């Protein structure tokens with residue numbers, strides 16, 4: 001008997017209206033549109049309003065995904081939120097989203113795996129659905145990175161943006177998730193972090209004055225790991241599925257830097273036309289990047305029923321992962 005797979009049955013996204021362009025950044029720090037475009041591929045990014053936190057963006061994306069799936073909020077049994085910009089350290093952003101969308105029957109928790117969070121969360125949801133614990137799941141990747149960005153640090157503030165993406169998952173008769181490969185390397189944990197505000201360095205006047213509540217990144221070092229590990233994740237997930245790059249209709253990656261994606265494409269032998277790019281419009285949205293990219297490939301009709309797609313991400317932790325899906329919508 002054919003084994004039932006878990007598939008994506010609804011997609012959603014939310015991008016804040018406010019656009020911050022490279023030209024706007026030229027007025028804030030010593031940078032240029034030319035440097036940002038050539039070094040990263042980013043032209044503009046979205047910035048959430050002061051009133052909105054990660055759960056507000058996530059709830060809006062979730063509502064779109066639920067509508068797309070034709071499910072009521074009450075029907076949702078599992079709600080996982082991937083974020084590194086939670087509304088608060090606790091309770092979980094997933095619980096705030098639950099309250100906002102009135103998904104009162106869902107079990108809710110967050111997952112912290114930085115830019116790979118969405119792929120980790122998909123994999124966790126897939127296991128819960130496969131083993132029959134829950135019948136459906138809502139997975140949200142949401143970030144308000146503007147809240148943890150040091151707007152005086154030109155080496156990071158040009159890179160990030162705000163946004164959210166969401167999917168609804170269920171067991172499906174055709175297509176679905178074929179394989180997932182995940183990895184982590186805590187040895188490299190210091191390459192991208194927020195030093196203060198946790199139990200290691202609680203918030204104090206001196207941590208605020210030292211700007212230790214903003215993200216700190218060793219970009220050049222991360223770049224090398226990103227190329228190697230995104231390529232490895234995509235290849236390993238495909239191998240687990242018994243497939244190769246030749247079978248792939250679209251690679252839908254985390255969007256940190258266009259040069260990373262060009263290097264990954266070269267490494268795995270995939271033409272750039274098969275890599276979905278939206279970094280130009282949104283920058284790096286951490287766990288929301290891959291989620292929003294998937295939403296756009298569906299909404300812009302880039303993928304069709306039966307296509308093999310690969311979601312791939314890399315981020316702080318380090319964490320990395322890839323998921324191979326036969327598109328069934």
Ligand code: UT7
Nearest residue numbers: 031032035115154155158219220222223226256257314315
């Ligand atoms: O989301 C997952 C985790 N994150 C990543 O995967 C990010 C990976 N890293 C990167 O994308 C790139 O390393 C960056 C875009 C962050 C930086 O690019 P780079 O080619 O590695 O540049 P760099 O940091 O080596 O800096 C090159 C030069 C430096 O000047 P000097 O020392 O050569 O004189 C920087 O000071 O560019 C300078 N620079 C800038 N200049 C203008 C750094 N940021 C800026 C800026 N505008 N915004």
